[in-house]
Amino acid sequence: MPAHTPDTTSVASWVADATMAPSMHNAQPWLFHYAEAENELRLLMDATRAMPRSDPSGRGLHLGCGTALFNLRVAAAQAGWEPRVRLMPEATGPETLAMITFVQPVESDEVAELYPAIRRRHTSREPFSDEAVPPALLDGLRGAARAEGARLDLPGDWQVEWIQQLVWDAEFEEGLSQAVREELARWISGTDDDPRTGAARPEGIPLYALGPRRYDGRAPVRDFAGGRYVEGRGSAVFEDAPCLAVLGTREDERKDWLRAGQAMERVLLQATQDGLSTSLNSQVLEWPELRRALRDPVSGAEYPQMLIRLGYGPEAPDTPRRPLSEVLVII
Numbered sequence: 001m002p003a004h005t006p007d008t009t010s011v012a013s014w015v016a017d018a019t020m021a022p023s024m025h026n027a028q029p030w031l032f033h034y035a036e037a038e039n040e041l042r043l044l045m046d047a048t049r050a051m052p053r054s055d056p057s058g059r060g061l062h063l064g065c066g067t068a069l070f071n072l073r074v075a076a077a078q079a080g081w082e083p084r085v086r087l088m089p090e091a092t093g094p095e096t097l098a099m100i101t102f103v104q105p106v107e108s109d110e111v112a113e114l115y116p117a118i119r120r121r122h123t124s125r126e127p128f129s130d131e132a133v134p135p136a137l138l139d140g141l142r143g144a145a146r147a148e149g150a151r152l153d154l155p156g157d158w159q160v161e162w163i164q165q166l167v168w169d170a171e172f173e174e175g176l177s178q179a180v181r182e183e184l185a186r187w188i189s190g191t192d193d194d195p196r197t198g199a200a201r202p203e204g205i206p207l208y209a210l211g212p213r214r215y216d217g218r219a220p221v222r223d224f225a226g227g228r229y230v231e232g233r234g235s236a237v238f239e240d241a242p243c244l245a246v247l248g249t250r251e252d253e254r255k256d257w258l259r260a261g262q263a264m265e266r267v268l269l270q271a272t273q274d275g276l277s278t279s280l281n282s283q284v285l286e287w288p289e290l291r292r293a294l295r296d297p298v299s300g301a302e303y304p305q306m307l308i309r310l311g312y313g314p315e316a317p318d319t320p321r322r323p324l325s326e327v328l329v330i331i
């Protein structure tokens with residue numbers, strides 16, 4: 001056994017923090033294996049939670065696992081450990097996404113400061129107010145993405161209109177594809193209760209987190225109800241000129257998706273720390289032609305990975321997570 005290793009209780013609590021991360025449709029496509037004797041924590045993908053119709057390449061799945069990895073780094077740093085991460089290490093199977101070892105003492109790691117935001121961050125599908133996000137905060141968020149090797153672009157007015165158009169196109173495509181709608185429904189309908197046991201399901205998007213129906217306004221907030229009536233769900237006016245950001249990477253391989261996920265979570269935690277509400281939208285990214293159209297029209301160089309909405313709004317609710325016993329194996 002290496003001279004100094006974290007105890008399993010600590011590692012388990014960091015993994016619990018990791019699982020607070022956002023994931024596509026709250027599928028939580030991650031597994032963790034900790035070998036205490038080797039001081040090695042593996043992050044694996046859980047392919048049973050893949051979405052072959054909406055995410056055939058697994059890009060969204062990798063993004064979700066990247067967000068969990070970032071939370072894990074923050075939690076370990078906050079506890080005084082330095083997590084050393086190797087992405088997609090050689091000589092492991094394709095399902096191993098990262099190998100992490102922990103060393104002490106930690107060099108002072110600024111990400112530790114984001115720890116309180118891990119459990120405060122939620123996806124908010126509520127309307128945001130018209131209050132502008134101060135440029136200094138937006139600069140800070142750009143820096144957060146850059147620190148993780150990604151880029152956060154803040155489109156101007158006409159580009160925001162273009163993005164809104166692309167989201168409507170994606171909604172239209174989604175409406176036409178029965179296969180996509182069925183896949184989506186698996187993560188939404190009945191998520192409040194497991195029909196077999198009557199217990200609350202620990203995954204998927206619960207009806208209480210859908211937010212109101214759009215009565216008016218143009219902010220690109222996905223309506224997961226897909227036109228279905230949901231009891232008690234009101235309607236609201238969303239912002240017309242939302243503050244949007246596009247997270248992008250220079251390349252588009254599996255490692256880049258994992259980096260993008262870490263960058264996304266760093267941006268979201270920083271935004272939460274700054275008192276902002278956030279929501280994500282991947283509809284455009286789920287259709288290759290629309291995703292291409294979202295590339296920077298000037299340079300065309302970046303691969304867009306996520307559309308992020310920022311602003312001031314009401315606090316959003318917690319969503320369920322799988323119990324630790326289902327996602328962590330200690331060897």
Ligand SMILES: Cc1cc2nc3c(=O)[nH]c(=O)nc-3n(C[C@H](O)[C@H](O)[C@H](O)COP(=O)(O)O)c2cc1C
Pocket residue numbers: 020021022023024025026059060061063064067121122123124125204205221222279280281282283317318319
């Ligand atoms: C790759 C990815 C794609 C996502 N796409 C959307 C989306 O299109 N619309 C949306 O409202 N939320 C989207 N989300 C947010 C998830 O639905 C959300 O993280 C999940 O339901 C858990 O809720 P929480 O973020 O409040 O913890 C996405 C998240 C990830 C990681």
